[in-house]
Amino acid sequence: MALMIYSLYGFAIFFFVFWCAMWLLHLIAIFYGKYRLHKKVEDKPSDEAYPGVSILKPLMGTDPHLISNLETFFTMRYRAYELLFCIEDEKDPSIDVIYNLIKKYPKVATKVFIGGSSVGVNPKINNMHNAYQESVYDFILISDSGIRMKEDTLQDMVNHMSERTGIVHQMPFTCDRNGFAATYEKIYFGTAQSRMYLVADSLRVNCHTGMSTLMRKCVLEELGGIQTFGCYLAEDFFIAKTFIQKGWRTAISSQPAMQNSGICDVRSFQARLTRWAKLRVTMVPQVILLEPLSECMVIGACAAWAASLLFKWEPLVFYLIHILVWFMCDWILLSIVQNGSLPFNKFDFIVGWLFRECSGPYLFILAIFDNSIKWRNRSFRLAWGGRAQEIKPRIKC
Numbered sequence: 350m351a352l353m354i355y356s357l358y359g360f361a362i363f364f365f366v367f368w369c370a371m372w373l374l375h376l377i378a379i380f381y382g383k384y385r386l387h388k389k390v391e392d393k394p395s396d397e398a399y400p401g402v403s404i405l406k407p408l409m410g411t412d413p414h415l416i417s418n419l420e421t422f423f424t425m426r427y428r429a430y431e432l433l434f435c436i437e438d439e440k441d442p443s444i445d446v447i448y449n450l451i452k453k454y455p456k457v458a459t460k461v462f463i464g465g466s467s468v469g470v471n472p473k474i475n476n477m478h479n480a481y482q483e484s485v486y487d488f489i490l491i492s493d494s495g496i497r498m499k500e501d502t503l504q505d506m507v508n509h510m511s512e513r514t515g516i517v518h519q520m521p522f523t524c525d526r527n528g529f530a531a532t533y534e535k536i537y538f539g540t541a542q543s544r545m546y547l548v549a550d551s552l553r554v555n556c557h558t559g560m561s562t563l564m565r566k567c568v569l570e571e572l573g574g575i576q577t578f579g580c581y582l583a584e585d586f587f588i589a590k591t592f593i594q595k596g597w598r599t600a601i602s603s604q605p606a607m608q609n610s611g612i613c614d615v616r617s618f619q620a621r622l623t624r625w626a627k628l629r630v631t632m633v634p635q636v637i638l639l640e641p642l643s644e645c646m647v648i649g650a651c652a653a654w655a656a657s658l659l660f661k662w663e664p665l666v667f668y669l670i671h672i673l674v675w676f677m678c679d680w681i682l683l684s685i686v687q688n689g690s691l692p693f694n695k696f697d698f699i700v701g702w703l704f705r706e707c708s709g710p711y712l713f714i715l716a717i718f719d720n721s722i723k724w725r726n727r728s729f730r731l732a733w734g735g736r737a738q739e740i741k742p743r744i745k746c
């Protein structure tokens with residue numbers, strides 16, 4: 350009996366301390382976000398201070414926004430860069446889009462690589478490998494198909510590349526788009542994910558997401574090139590992990606990554622979140638406990654129970670106040686990340702936020718109990734540690 354009482358009190362203290370720590374994370378994210386994001390992009394004294402950058406654009410299929418997203422790479426204000434388009438399938442409709450843009454902007458240095466190679470399991474690495482080998486500059490920017498750049502985004506990223514920094518990445522966020530799915534995506538990236546991303550970056554914890562990331566090529570070369578990471582689906586996490594082990598720093602840039610895919614629906618976004626959660630679970634198994642506990646609805650319920658046991662506080666009142674204050678912190682953080690007016694009103698935010706908060710733990714549970722992953726047109730099985738194996742690999746002619 351005594352053991353049971355001690356255990357109950359032990360759990361209650363653990364939940365209450367975890368709950369307090371989550372408020373600390375909220376505060377760190379808000380202050381760090383305000384300090385770090387959306388700073389004016391400074392000009393270095395001379396143009397020569399800006400190194401050349403080889404930009405790898407892995408493409409697969411088109412969407413209604415692809416042409417305008419890609420066009421932003423042709424109109425960047427940056428001294429020396431080359432655009433290396435990578436397409437695996439020679440019948441891919443994105444090829445026409447690229448050639449039209451190349452015709453429109455003949456002064457921009459571009460190359461097109463069709464066919465990919467087979468250096469590992471990760472199809473994005475396979476797609477980019479030939480372009481990586483042909484890249485001529487000392488810095489590599491890997492940029493996913495749905496990313497939009499401002500004129501000064503590349504300059505902003507390079508400005509954050511200090512002597513000790515090996516990787517500068519953009520914190521994932523989204524462009525303004527219409528509809529509930531777009532609201533849901535913006536709320537997810539601007540609240541739950543930004544909170545962890547900003548805290549992780551401020552504490553120098555590896556949170557590198559590879560959708561828009563600038564790297565030193567010499568370090569990649571020392572590690573054997575991008576093909577070294579082809580055995581992982583989450584190549585981004587392992588690249589940053591290895592850079593850090595070699596003594597390099599990673600940093601986020603001041604502008605977040607503006608994702609602007611023309612395909613925006615709740616189901617495919619949830620499939621993407623579940624895929625990412627599966628990757629995190631196999632790479633860092635501690636998240637099986639940490640992630641659900643860091644969710645508003647879950648930690649709120651645990652802390653309400655703990656507070657009623659430890660301090661005899663009314664649990665329902667505690668829970669409702671907890672949700673309200675969490676909601677307000679998220680609104681503040683989202684406003685900081687957006688840095689301007691939001692494309693939806695407060696009612697849309699309430700609905701989108703409640704949907705995100707209630708569905709988050711459910712999606713995570715789905716991810717834990719299934720180690721198979723579908724990414725675009727391929728399926729994989731994940732093993733502990735993060736290595737992946739393709740299920741029924743497609744035969745390439």
Ligand SMILES: CCCCCCCC/C=C\CCCCCCCC(=O)N[C@@H](CO)[C@H](O)/C=C/CCCCCCCCCCCCC
Pocket residue numbers: 367370371374542545546548549552554555556557558559583584585586625626628629633636639640643
């Ligand atoms: C009181 C402590 C609470 C700690 C809660 C920890 C919850 C950790 C959750 C997320 C960490 C940030 C993840 C951001 C990236 C998410 C997107 C993603 O999954 N991208 C993958 C695909 O591109 C990519 O491969 C993943 C990269 C990062 C993986 C990070 C693993 C989690 C590390 C957790 C360590 C604790 C962090 C504590 C920070 C306060």
Ligand SMILES: O=c1ccn([C@@H]2O[C@H](COP(=O)(O)OP(=O)(O)O[C@H]3OC[C@@H](O)[C@H](O)[C@H]3O)[C@@H](O)[C@H]2O)c(=O)[nH]1
Pocket residue numbers: 406407408409472473476492493494495558559560582583584585621724725726727
């Ligand atoms: O089979 C594929 C799949 C994807 N890709 C390319 O890889 C990029 C990212 O693909 P998606 O948008 O489907 O996927 P995500 O946004 O979820 O990717 C993210 O998660 C997994 C990590 O490995 C990636 O680095 C990260 O960008 C795109 O540019 C896409 O064209 C391929 O080239 N081949």
